Amino acid sequence: MEKVKATRSELLFRKQQIRLANQGLELLKKKRDALLREFLPIIDETMRLSLRLERATADAQAALAYTEAVEGRMVLQSVSLATKGEILVDITGTHVMGVPIPVIRKAEAPVKTELERGYSITGVSARVDQTARKFEEIIDIMIQSADIETRLRRLGEELQKTNRRVNALENIVIPELQEQVKFIFNALDERAREDHFRLKKVKKKILEKSHRG
Secondary structure, three states, rough: OOOOOOOHHHHHHHHHHHHHHHHHHHHHHHHHHHHHHHHHHHHHHHHHHHHHHHHHHHHHHHHHHHHHHOOOOHHHHHHHOOOOOOOOEEEEEEEEEOEEEEEEEEOOOOOOHHHHOOOOOOOOOOOHHHHHHHHHHHHHHHHHHHHHHHHHHHHHHHHHHHHHHHHHHHHHHHHHHHHHHHHHHHHHHHHHHHHHHHHHHHHHHHHHHHHHH
């Protein structure tokens, strides 16, 4: 325990600190509960998107293997060279419970029409178009996942930080202040008893002198 002065003003000051610490603890607990309410559904959404991405990837790879077997590798290489490869995203920002969070959105739809892919629609089969679409769907899910996982990470970090502050106040700061208040109170009480005893002795001596006189 840190060294404290056993004075009444110090006692009042420490009691005020305890009141403020308890108020801060209450606010932090409310913030933690609110963050948790935001955090738990995002975990579910992250898991859902992860499963979607896994299934979409497996589906696209199977489609690619089949298309390559039917159309030939040269056809796929020629199509891939002609395909536009740029996907634009918009990154803005928002706040959730006071926590700044990047927002990642599609600037354009990753899933394109046959005319938007850049290759000649008369030179490829429907299988190639379907395979391209499946890989574009993967990109679409990846953008959604990037947004939700960023939100999850930021909220998780803030939740951990808030938990640490709650634990510090609850288990360290407030108990230490309470111990300090107890120490000061006991010291003042002991001092009061000593003063009382001293006054009794002084009074006794005065009475004895007055009787002798």
